[in-house]
Amino acid sequence: MTVGMAIQGVSPLSDIGDLAAAWTLDILIPRLCLAILFLSVSLVKLTLRYPIRVYVGANPVVRSIVQRCPSFQKDYRPPSWACGAWAQAVIYMYRSWRNNHLRGFAREVIRLPDGECVSSYWMAPPGPMRDAVMQCKVDGREEETDAIIEALVYHMPCHERLPPIVIICHGVFQNGADLYDFCRFMTETCGYVVCVFNRRGNDMPLSRARFNTVGDQADFRFILSRLREFFANNCFYGVGISAGSSLLARYLGDAGEECELEGGVLISGGYDMELSLRHMTPLADLVVTTQAKSFFLERNEETLARQDGPGLQRLKRSRSMQEFHEHLHVFDGKASREEYFQTHNPALVLDRIARPVVYINAYDDMCFPGHFTFQYKHLVERCQLATIVHMERGGHGTFYENWDAGSSRAFQCVREFVDCLHKE
Missing domain, CATH: 1.20.5 (Single alpha-helices involved in coiled-coils or other helix-helix interfaces)
Structure with missing residues (x-):
């Protein structure tokens, strides 16, 4: 049953x-x-392509150079999985962490006139120059003053083939290791010598209670004059990234016709240093302010406290980059906030730049958004040597493209512009 x-x-x-x-x-x-x-x-x-808008000054040489730069003309195609600004920032942070383990640079320590020490990271093209520079690391001489310079000078090719020297002014929390991909691209693809100028407090702890977020003009001029002594026949070109673009643009404007550089490229700059701080997106402002406290204040707390304890506490209580800069002048040797911006703000001298210069900005930049930076397109009417490149996507200082984010449109723009300018 x-x-x-x-x-x-x-x-x-x-x-x-x-x-x-x-x-x-x-x-x-x-x-x-x-x-x-x-x-x-x-x-x-x-299949999405983002067109690029280019505004060029009236100078015929500059117009000719821009016409020979394909990266200024063709549409920008970011990777489908990282077309947003924050996604590109994550890629940058991963690569920065990864590259800290690489040893492609030789590091030179330089003593400034006031006794503070800063450093430069050098990378040379593959061949005898790179071998000579890297030998300084093997011999333990990379931190000796002039050791790397001497190695470069001795192995420089004949005068007819002297390579350009590209001087990079990095972002506010960067150093040479963070720019490894860019430096390798410039040396291996273009055959240039690259020097990353690390500002006070970026690569080395402060020994004196003096710093600011964009860099000191006197320090930069000292580095340039020192390099000119050794490389009298080489052409120098400048690249500024984020905060470094303020340092470079201010130098270009102040120097005018006496500028040591043949030209410059400013990537993700804020144009007006003072006003740009008011336009940062809330999340970016929070992240950058928190990082500024950790990067500059916590690492150098003892040194800064000896100089001005109350001033240090005011900086620690800052809740935005605008508020941070309200009190930063006490550690820059300035009497007031107004004097601080009068000294460092590039917007005051952009009209006086006497060398070809390119500005590259993205509308989705979270630090200096396009609704603020894009209004400066009319600068080309006042400065005939200026070229302004506006991109809808690209983030802050990244501009990664191709399916694997293996390239950067900013890299390509710098290479083509410097190459064309060097051949003029």
Whole structure:
């Protein structure tokens, strides 16, 4: 009787099959649909192209150079999985962490006239120059003054083939290691010598209670004059990134016709240093302010406290970069906030730049958004040597493109501009 009932009833194996079918329909099909949707969106993004708007001054030489730079003309195509500004920032942070383990630079320590020490990171093109520079690391002489310079000078090719020297002014919390990809690109692709100028407090702790977020003009001029003594026949070009663009732009404007550089590229700059601090997105402002306290204040707390304890506490209580700069003048040797910005703000001298200069900005920049920076497109009407490149995407100082984010449009723009300018 039991056997008959089992035969006439529903088989346990049939129950399992029904459950498996139901699970497949309820779980697998929705997931498959989501996967198809994701792939469709990705394919659409892969085909998206963001046009670039270029504004060029009236100078015929500059116009000719821009016409020979394809990266200024062709549409920007970011990776589909990282077309947003914060996604590109994550890529940059990962690569910066990864590159800290690499040893492609030789590090030179330089003593400034007031006794403070800063450093420069050098990278030379593959060949005898790079071998000579890296030998300084092997011999333990990389921190000796002039050791790397002497190695470079001795192995420089003949005068007809002297390579350009690209001097990089990095962002507010960067040093040479963070720019490894860019420096390697410039040396291996272009054959240039690259020197990353690390400002006070960036690569080395402060021994004197003096710093600011963009760099000191006197320090930069000292470095340039020192390099000119050794490399009298080389052409110098400047690249400023984020805060470094303020340092470079201010130098270009102040120096005018006496500028030691042949030209410059300013990537993700804020134009007006004072006003740009008011336009940072809330999240970027929070992140940068927190990092500024950790990077400058905590690392140098003892040194800064001896100089001005109350001033240090006011900086620690800052809740935005605008508030941070309200009190920063006490550690820059300035009597007031107004004097601080009068000394460092590049917006006051942009009209006086007497060398070809390119400004590159993205609308989705979270630090200096396009609704603020794009209004400076009219600068080309006042400065005939200026070229302004506006991109809808690219983030802050990143501009990664291709499916694997393996290249940066900013890298390409710098290479083409410097190469064309050097051939003029």
